[in-house]
Amino acid sequence: MRNWLFGCVVSLLLAPLPGAAQSLDADQEDYIRANAIFFLYHELGHALIDILKLPVFGREEDAADVMGVVLSETINPVEDTETIMLAAADNFAYMAEMAAQEGYELAFWDTHGLDKQRFYTILCLFYGANPETRQKIADEQGLPADRQATCPAEFELAEQSWGPVLDDIKSAGRGDWLHLSVANKPSSEAEDVLLDAVTIEVGILNEVLDPGQSLDLVFGNCGEANAYYDPSDQRIVICTELAGLFND
Numbered sequence: 001m002r003n004w005l006f007g008c009v010v011s012l013l014l015a016p017l018p019g020a021a022q023s024l025d026a027d028q029e030d031y032i033r034a035n036a037i038f039f040l041y042h043e044l045g046h047a048l049i050d051i052l053k054l055p056v057f058g059r060e061e062d063a064a065d066v067m068g069v070v071l072s073e074t075i076n077p078v079e080d081t082e083t084i085m086l087a088a089a090d091n092f093a094y095m096a097e098m099a100a101q102e103g104y105e106l107a108f109w110d111t112h113g114l115d116k117q118r119f120y121t122i123l124c125l126f127y128g129a130n131p132e133t134r135q136k137i138a139d140e141q142g143l144p145a146d147r148q149a150t151c152p153a154e155f156e157l158a159e160q161s162w163g164p165v166l167d168d169i170k171s172a173g174r175g176d177w178l179h180l181s182v183a184n185k186p187s188s189e190a191e192d193v194l195l196d197a198v199t200i201e202v203g204i205l206n207e208v209l210d211p212g213q214s215l216d217l218v219f220g221n222c223g224e225a226n227a228y229y230d231p232s233d234q235r236i237v238i239c240t241e242l243a244g245l246f247n248d
């Protein structure tokens with residue numbers, strides 16, 4: 001089961017869709033929206049590394065997660081960042097738990113960190129960005145004291161790394177570099193929410209950033225719950241199937 005509680009009202013995550021069947025409760029919908037945003041940020045991290053030719057000293061997947069935290073801290077209200085980061089961390093904890101229950105071997109060979117490591121790292125960076133106000137959250141989420149000790153420095157390094165990159169591409173609000181196209185229409189309420197969250201976030205990203213180059217973002221069926229950046233045609237793909245993962 002998910003260890004998930006939303007402790008705040010989320011302005012950015014918005015209200016239920018007009019006309020949508022109301023089978024999802026508000027927490028479920030917010031959870032889908034928050035994870036959609038984190039996945040979009042992660043893929044945008046890959047895209048920025050590619051199109052801006054950024055150096056990556058280490059694992060690119062880690063760098064993309066780190067960008068997601070720093071970007072949220074940079075552009076979102078504090079309460080929205082809390083919602084997004086706790087949902088994203090929880091989703092990785094959930095995937096780790098499901099994999100363990102299914103008896104899957106840990107994918108040490110994978111390009112990504114282990115799901116449980118991503119859980120702790122997202123929590124650590126979130127905590128490290130403001131340890132004074134987030135101590136209770138870090139403790140409640142089970143971030144060990146040994147890791148907590150390094151989190152402020154970890155966030156500081158993350159901000160020193162991604163902060164100048166984001167500063168360079170901050171926009172005055174031109175608003176049309178990130179192009180969303182819908183390859184497959186949503187086929188469930190959860191997919192409706194996923195697409196709505198992506199659509200709203202694309203609008204926000206178009207307002208606050210401008211990397212000086214167009215980027216396509218496709219929402220469509222992939223056959224698996226995934227999202228990815230394809231450098232060969234410089235596009236982000238958000239798979240409709242993620243809605244099912246976030247709504248499990």
Ligand SMILES: [Zn+2]
Nearest residue numbers: 042046061064
């Ligand atoms: Zn990735």
